[in-house]
Amino acid sequence: MTAPPFNDVRSRGFSRRSTLDAAWTWIDGRATPPSAPQSARPLPLADCAGLVLAEAVAALGDWPPADRAATDGYAVAAADTLGAGSYNPVPLAGAVAVVAGDPLPPGCDSVIPYESAQVAGPFVEAVDAVAPGSGVERRGAWMTAGSPLWPAGRRLRPADLGLLAAAGHRDLPVLPAPRVRILLAGGPKAGAPEQLGDMLAALVRRDGGDVEAVVLVPADMDALADGFTRPGADLILSAGRTGTGPDDVAPPALAKAGSLDLHGIAMRPGGSAGLGTSGGVPVLLVPGEPMAALAAYELLAGRAVRRAAGLPAGLPHATVRAVTARKLVSEIGCVDLHRVRLDDGGRVEPVGSPGWPGLAAAARADGFVLIGADSEGVPDGVAVTMYRFA
Structure with a gap:
């Protein structure tokens, strides 16, 4: 297979980075849910939690069925x-x-x-x-036969399944969860991506995806290209070997397997993330450093999984409006993801800068604040939106 030309940043660095908005536009144009009702499949109620309704459903009977x-x-x-x-x-x-x-x-x-x-x-x-x-x-106090329950596009929660069972349903038309392959480009570096499998798999499931496989792949261009081209996945998430070092083979491997459309995103951490396709399947490259991988998943890969699952593309976190206890320092030109915690007074304070590696600060944080690329930071005493970690 002959690799198409691409901008190889190894041993040279990034001359420019794409904006986060450009990355979102790319994702929104390529990560799409299966069409309904053509792709709908009936599943037993017990198997439907977390999946998306392909069609509107109505009550099949009255509930209660009698006084x-x-x-x-x-x-x-x-x-x-x-x-x-x-x-x-x-x-x-x-x-x-x-x-x-x-x-x-x-x-x-x-x-x-x-x-x-x-x-x-x-x-x-x-x-x-x-x-x-x-x-x-009274009979029919909660619902009557034929009354609408949930519209198409609703992600089903466990409580929904109880109500649907009471309404007479035994199976439901749902959209299949996107099959997400996770490739971990291994190696001896500190923060090697084999540490990331459980975290990334849990995030994919949170966002409505089905983990097709978690595969540790050698840091080898041909091995990674094979992982990108092997059939069976609707999305591919590759972690590690995305940077500017001579052994950062994930971007050229994707260019060899298909196309590397964006490489280098103006965000911190996670700025060496990349986006491309292989055989028509969207491929998302995230860094191997754990905190950078988490940030790149939250802002990029998670959006792709949610869209492919038929869910809203935006961040799934609950939000809190709070006032900064200390200044959050940022860098103009990058969207910064600041890990923060709520203090006893309900104010947010940083627990690590966007450039500081490692998940320890994220584990101590209550959530994160996003600072736009046009800002040098947020002074103390200013209201911000905190996205809560679940």
């Missing part, structure tokens, strides 16, 4: 409790003991709780009156 007790007690006709009080117990000849969820017996329209009744020999007496419908869930 039923909402509390433990006695099912009665409310009219039979008229006048009842603690000094005037009223016998309830038709009372039937029920527990929450039991269908109401014929002739009953309410449930009197145990504390509003008393047992006198073989009889049940009301010591408080109840209104019709008291203690009862």
